[in-house]
Structure formats: structure tokens, C-alpha cells
Amino acid sequence: MSDRKPDSGGIAVIGLGRFGARLTDSLNALNYQVLAIDRDPQKVQKWSARVDQVAQADSTDEDALRQLGVADLNRVVVAIGASVEASVLTVLALVELGVPQIWARATSVQHSKILAAVGAQHVIFPEAEAGERLAHLIVTRLLDFVELGDAFAIAKLRVPEPLVGQAMSETRLLDRYGIRLIGLKRSTEQRFRYVTDGVELSRDDILIIEGTIEQVQGFASLS
Structure with missing residues (x-):
């Protein structure tokens, strides 16, 4: 969209659950271009008309993220909450891709420590x-x-x-x-x-x- 704010490198949100969907909506309302990613085809279909770019992919797959251009983005938010394993493996994939800023949602103290240890610079506890x-x-x-x-x-x-x-x-x-x-x-x-x-x-x-x-x-x- 032509009225989107210029943002060097762009922003991606991985995981379109309740938190990720709200975050995507908010960024979209602020006129930022967002790449939304989820492995659930129904969620991807739901969001296809609401954001500039939405893709179905396994975010733990480094090659899949690279093909989507995630390696060229400055900021990525890992909003996955249902699976700690998927959350951690996604952060690891983003680290391997060299993403400068990785924000990750944690669901427990233990989860947050793991996310920080594997390379997430910003760990957030939205529920807490x-x-x-x-x-x-x-x-x-x-x-x-x-x-x-x-x-x-x-x-x-x-x-x-x-x-x-x-x-x-x-x-x-x-x-x-x-x-x-x-x-x-x-x-x-x-x-x-x-x-x-x-x-x-x-x-x-x-x-x-x-x-x-x-x-x-x-x-x-x-x-």
C-alpha cells in the first residue's frame, strides 16, 4: 500500500494466535508493512485480505523463512504461544538467518530463559x-x-x-x-x-x- 510508513527492513509477525493477531492488527493500523506467517492454512486465509503479506510456512524451517525474505527484515516477532518447542526452534532459525532484532513471546520463566539463551534480544510476557x-x-x-x-x-x-x-x-x-x-x-x-x-x-x-x-x-x- 502506498501510504505505508517506510520501515528499513520491515517487520514480521510469526504466529497468528490471539496475541500475534492483535499485534499484527495494531502494526497494520499504524500503517506499517507486516509480513504475517503461520503454519495454519485457515488462519492464513483469514488474514490474506487484512495485511500486505501473509504466508503459510513452518517457521522452524530456516530455508522456508529465507524463501519468504525474512532474512532481509530488521525486526521479527515470534508470537507463538502454544508450542514452546516451535517457539525456540523458530528463534534459532532467525538467529541463523542473522535477523538483527528478535522479539519473542514467553509463556513461563523457564521459556523466557531458553529464548534469551538461544538468541532472542527481547523476551515479552503479554499475559503476565x-x-x-x-x-x-x-x-x-x-x-x-x-x-x-x-x-x-x-x-x-x-x-x-x-x-x-x-x-x-x-x-x-x-x-x-x-x-x-x-x-x-x-x-x-x-x-x-x-x-x-x-x-x-x-x-x-x-x-x-x-x-x-x-x-x-x-x-x-x-x-
């Missing part, structure tokens, strides 16, 4: 990450939560009750709570914006904050 995020949303007043590593997080929440009616200059968020305010959105606005000291916080305002997980949780629990 989703579970951690949901836990934070359930037990706090946060509207959204993203952990960035090293116990650091960015979160979205409504203005805590003790701060309603205060000007930003009065809140001293960093001194009192250890968090920084990244942006604010009024109930009448569609976009977040930066905040000046003179802005007065309202009950329906939504904040984007950053800080350690402990600081973010503490701020969200103010009442």
Missing part, C-alpha cells in the same frame, strides 16, 4: 504484563497504569479529593508525593495539555503522572 496492569487498576483508583521497569510507572487518574480546588503552585506534587504531573485534561477537552502553576484542579480533571510504583499508588490512594 496484562495481569500486573489489571491488578494495579483493581486495587487502586487508577484509570490506567503502565510499568516502565525499575519500579517506575506512568498512570492516569482523576484528581484526588484533597487536591480539588488547589492551584498547581499549591500542590507541590514532587515535594509532597514524589510524583510529577505530565499532563491534564478537563472534562470539556478532548486532549491532554501541559499544566502551568496557576491552573486550579477540578474534581473531574484527569491527570497523567509519573513516579515510582509506590509513589504513584500512594498518590492515587489520597482521600
Whole structure:
């Protein structure tokens, strides 16, 4: 497609299960050209009209991947979850092909260690990450939560009750709570914006904050 974003080397997603399909959809929505690969002909047929390139192949077969041009790609995501063996052998094949960036989905700690040992530079736990995020949303007043590593997080929440009616200059968020305010959105606005000291916080305002997980949780629990 002519409106696709130029991406040196391209992106491939191997495995069109639930995670791989969602990832492919998201990359496609961002206008990146994606090569989707799965060994199941029914999944390949389903996706043939939705992405630029889709192929049926055994991803553990180095020659099959080479024929598809995978060796020319910069980034490949191994989204296989049903078979640890297929996942590991696929990563090994990609390493042999010299793919610069290999992202691989792990379903257990042991699986992740094997993937890293055989050459995957980025190992991801989509189910575990989703579970951690949901836990934070359930037990706090946060509207959204993203952990960035090293116990650091960015979160979205409504203005805590003790701060309603205060000007930003009065809140001293960093001194009192250890968090920084990244942006604010009024109930009448569609976009977040930066905040000046003179802005007065309202009950329906939504904040984007950053800080350690402990600081973010503490701020969200103010009442």
C-alpha cells in the first residue's frame, strides 16, 4: 500500500494466535508493512485480505523463512504461544538467518530463559504484563497504569479529593508525593495539555503522572 510508513527492513509477525493477531492488527493500523506467517492454512486465509503479506510456512524451517525474505527484515516477532518447542526452534532459525532484532513471546520463566539463551534480544510476557496492569487498576483508583521497569510507572487518574480546588503552585506534587504531573485534561477537552502553576484542579480533571510504583499508588490512594 502506498501510504505505508517506510520501515528499513520491515517487520514480521510469526504466529497468528490471539496475541500475534492483535499485534499484527495494531502494526497494520499504524500503517506499517507486516509480513504475517503461520503454519495454519485457515488462519492464513483469514488474514490474506487484512495485511500486505501473509504466508503459510513452518517457521522452524530456516530455508522456508529465507524463501519468504525474512532474512532481509530488521525486526521479527515470534508470537507463538502454544508450542514452546516451535517457539525456540523458530528463534534459532532467525538467529541463523542473522535477523538483527528478535522479539519473542514467553509463556513461563523457564521459556523466557531458553529464548534469551538461544538468541532472542527481547523476551515479552503479554499475559503476565496484562495481569500486573489489571491488578494495579483493581486495587487502586487508577484509570490506567503502565510499568516502565525499575519500579517506575506512568498512570492516569482523576484528581484526588484533597487536591480539588488547589492551584498547581499549591500542590507541590514532587515535594509532597514524589510524583510529577505530565499532563491534564478537563472534562470539556478532548486532549491532554501541559499544566502551568496557576491552573486550579477540578474534581473531574484527569491527570497523567509519573513516579515510582509506590509513589504513584500512594498518590492515587489520597482521600
